[in-house]
Amino acid sequence: xxxxxxxxxxxxxxxxxxxxxxxxxxxxxxxxxxxxxxxxxxxxxxxxxxxxxxxxxxxxxxxxxxxxxxxxxxxxxxxxxxxxxxxxxxxxxxxxxxxxxxxxxxxxxxxxxxxxxxxxxxxxxxxxxxxxxxxxxxxxxxxxxxxxxxxxxxxxxxxxxxxxxxxxxxxxxxxxxxxxxxxxxxxxxxxxxxxxxxxxxxxxxxxxxxxxxxxxxxxxxxxxxxxxxxxxxxxxxxxxxxxxxxxxxxxxxxxxxxxxxxxxxxxxxxxxxxxxxxxxxxxxxxxxxxxxxxxxxxxxxxxxxxxxxxxxxxxxxxxxxxxxxxxxxxxxxxxxxxxxxxxxxxxxxxxxxxxxxxxxxxxxxxxxxxxxxxxxxxxxxxxxxxxxxxxxxxxxxxxxxxxxxxxxxxxxxxxxxxxxxxxxxxxxxxxxxxxxxxxxxxxxx
Numbered sequence: 001x002x003x004x005x006x007x008x009x010x011x012x013x014x015x016x017x018x019x020x021x022x023x024x025x026x027x028x029x030x031x032x033x034x035x036x037x038x039x040x041x042x043x044x045x046x047x048x049x050x051x052x053x054x055x056x057x058x059x060x061x062x063x064x065x066x067x068x069x070x071x072x073x074x075x076x077x078x079x080x081x082x083x084x085x086x087x088x089x090x091x092x093x094x095x096x097x098x099x100x101x102x103x104x105x106x107x108x109x110x111x112x113x114x115x116x117x118x119x120x121x122x123x124x125x126x127x128x129x130x131x132x133x134x135x136x137x138x139x140x141x142x143x144x145x146x147x148x149x150x151x152x153x154x155x156x157x158x159x160x161x162x163x164x165x166x167x168x169x170x171x172x173x174x175x176x177x178x179x180x181x182x183x184x185x186x187x188x189x190x191x192x193x194x195x196x197x198x199x200x201x202x203x204x205x206x207x208x209x210x211x212x213x214x215x216x217x218x219x220x221x222x223x224x225x226x227x228x229x230x231x232x233x234x235x236x237x238x239x240x241x242x243x244x245x246x247x248x249x250x251x252x253x254x255x256x257x258x259x260x261x262x263x264x265x266x267x268x269x270x271x272x273x274x275x276x277x278x279x280x281x282x283x284x285x286x287x288x289x290x291x292x293x294x295x296x297x298x299x300x301x302x303x304x305x306x307x308x309x310x311x312x313x314x315x316x317x318x319x320x321x322x323x324x325x326x327x328x329x330x331x332x333x334x335x336x337x338x339x340x341x342x343x344x345x346x347x348x349x350x351x352x353x354x355x356x357x358x359x360x361x362x363x364x365x366x367x368x369x370x371x372x373x374x375x376x377x378x379x380x381x382x383x384x385x386x387x388x389x390x391x392x393x394x395x396x397x398x399x400x401x402x403x404x405x406x407x408x409x410x411x412x413x414x415x416x417x418x419x420x421x422x423x424x425x426x427x428x429x430x431x432x433x434x435x436x437x438x439x440x441x442x443x444x445x
Contacts, residue, residue, distance in 0.1 A: 003118055004028045004045070008038040008052035008064070009080070014103075018051065025111060035064025042068050047075060049117055054081040054088055062091055069096040074124065076117035080105065138171075138178055139322050140315035144307040148175070155302050156182035161254065163239075163299045164277040166306030169356030172277040175306055176235040185273055188232030191225045196238035200246055204262055208249075211263035226259050226270055233273045239299065240280035240291060247292045254298040274299070309351040309358060316347050319355060323362035324374065331366055341376045345383040404439040407432070 005027045009015040012033070019029045030045065032038040036059040038052060050068065054061035065077055076098040081088060089100045098117045101110060138149060155162075156179045164172045173192065180190045198206055201215070209224030225234060242250065253259055254274065258267050276299050285291035309316065320338065328335040338346070342365075351357055365378040376383070407425065414420040422432040435441075 002026050002028045003048040004030065005114070006030050006032060006038060006041060006045075006047045006050045006052075008032045008035065008050060008056070008061070010034055010053065010056040018105075021107065022051075022114075025114075027114075035059030035061055035067075038064050039067045039071070042071060042075070048121065049114060050075060050077045051114070052077060052079055054079055054092070062088070062095060065092060065095050065097055074121060076121050078113055078117060138174060139319050140312055141318065142307075142312035142314045144312050145315060148304065148306065151304060152178055153182065155179075157184055159184075159273050161273070161299055161301040162275045162304060163282075163302070164275065164304045164306060165282075166277070166279065167308050167354055168279050169354035170306040170308055171355050172279075172306055173235065173237060175304060176233075176237075176275045176277060179275060180233045180235075183233065183273070185232050189229050190233050190235070191229035192235045192237065193225050194237045196241040200243045203242065203246060204249065208259045209261040211261055215262065221261075224259065224261065226253065226272055227268065229272045230270050231272075233275060236274065236276040238278060239276040240278035240282055240285060244290075244292070247295050251292065251295045251298060254295070309354045313347065316351075316358070317343060319358055320346055320362055323359050324366065327363045327366035333366060333369065334372070335366060335369055335374060336372045337374070339373050339375045342374050342379060345376050345379050349383050403435070404441065407435055407439070408441060 005022055007015055007018050007022070007029060008031075009018070010033050015031055015033070019031060022029050030041060030047070032041050034056045035052075038050065039059070041047075042050070052061045052064065056064075061079055061081075065079065068075060068077060073096060077096065079088075079092045079097045079100050080103055081100075082103040092100050098120065099113050101113065138145065138152075140146075152175065162176075162179060164175050166172050166175075176192075177190065180186060193203075193206060195203060205215075205222070205224070207224050207226055209222050209227055212219065212221045236250075253270075257271065258269050260267055282291050282296050282300075286293050286296060309319075320343070324335060324337065346358070346361075353360075361380060361383070362374075364380070365374045368378040369375075407421070410421050410425055411418075418432055419429055422429045425432065427435075
C-alpha cells in the first residue's frame with residue numbers, strides 16, 4: 001500500500017505540481033491550502049508524512065507544525081519555504097520538523113528526504129512496538145494485538161479511567177499493568193484487588209481500610225488498598241462481581257475522589273487512577289438489574305477489549321515459544337522448540353482457557369520433555385485427540401466418503417443441530433437432509 005502524503009501549500013500551482021510529481025513516485029496525495037485546514041485533516045486521516053509550506057494565510061506553517069506535532073508526534077513533517085531563512089529553519093527543527101527544504105525545490109533531494117522520513121517513521125514505530133513488548137510482555141503480531149497495543153499506547157499517559165473486557169485467561173491484568181507501566185504514574189504504586197475473591201464485608205475493608213474495633217477481629221487500624229495506591233494506580237479485577245451496596249460506595253470514590261475507612265467518619269481525599277476489568281457483559285448485567293448504569297459510565301471512560309486466543313490464532317506459535325523459553329529456563333532444560341505435529345496440535349486446539357491455558361500446557365510439556373523438542377506425546381490427551389480427529393480424513397479414498405465424513409464431523413461439532421450444521425457447510429437444511437439420506441447416515445448420527 002502506497003504512503004499517504006499531505007501537501008500543505010497556499011500556492012495552488014506549486015501544490016498541483018507537487019501532487020503530480022509525488023503521484024508519479026507512487027505516493028497517495030491529499031491537499032490543504034493553509035495550516036488550519038492541515039490540522040483538521042490530520043485529525044481525520046492517518047497520514048504517513050506532511051510536506052508543508054511555512055508562509056501561509058490563516059495559520060502559518062510553524063504554528064501548524066506545533067499543533068500537528070502535539071496531536072501526533074510520530075508523523076514526519078518536512079517544511080518548505082521560498083526564503084532561505086536560517087532562523088525559520090532552526091525554529092522548525094526545534095518544533096519537531098524532520099527536515100527543511102527551500103524553494104525552488106531540488107526534486108532529487110525532495111525524493112530522498114521523503115523516503116528517509118518515511119523509513120525513519122517506520123523504524124521509530126517498530127522500536128516503540130518492541131519497547132512495549134519488552135516492558136510489558138504483550139506478545140503477538142496479529143492484527144487484534146497490534147491494534148490493542150496502539151490503543152494502550154495512545155491513552156496510557158492520561159489519567160482516564162479504563163474498563164478492560166475479555167474472557168478469563170486472556171491477560172486482562174497484563175494489559176492493566178501495561179497501561180500503568182506506560183503512564184505518568186509508573187513510579188507510584190500499582191495495587192491489585194481481586195473483587196471476586198472477597199466477601200462484601202472483607203472487600204469494603206480491603207478497599208477502604210478500617211479503624212480498630214470496627215468489626216470482630218479488627219484488632220488494629222488498617223489502611224485500605226485505595227490509600228496504599230494514592231498517587232498511583234489501582235486495578236480492580238472482576239469488577240462485575242461486586243454487590244450493589246459496594247457499587248454505590250465505589251461510585252462515590254469515582255465521583256468525589258474520597259474514601260472513608262470502615263468505622264470512621266473521617267473523609268480522606270485520594271488521587272488514584274482506576275483500571276477495572278471484567279469477563280461479564282456489563283450491559284446485560286445492567287439490563288438485569290445487577291450492575292448500576294451510573295457506575296458503568298463512570299468506569300467506561302476508555303474501553304479495551306482483549307481478544308481471545310481464538311481471535312489471534314497466528315500468535316499461538318509466538319506465545320508457545322515465549323512460554324517454552326520461560327519454562328525451559330526455569331526447569332534447567334535446553335529445549336529448542338516444537339515438532340511439527342506438536343505445533344499442529346497447539347494451533348488446532350480451541351483454547352477455551354485462552355493464554356492462561358496455553359501457558360499451563362507449555363509449562364507441563366517443558367517438565368515432561370527431556371529431548372530437544374516438545375512432541376505431541378508431551379501434550380495433554382485432549383490436544384492429541386483433536387489433532388487425530390482433525391486428520392481423520394487422511395485414510396479416505398473417495399470424494400463421497402470425504403463428504404460423508406465431513407458432514408458427520410460438522411454434525412458432531414454442532415451437537416447434531418441440523419440448521420447450524422447446514423449453515424456451517426454453506427448448504428440449505430433441505431440439502432443436508434438429502435445428503436444424510438443419500439449416505440445412509442441416520443444410524444451414524
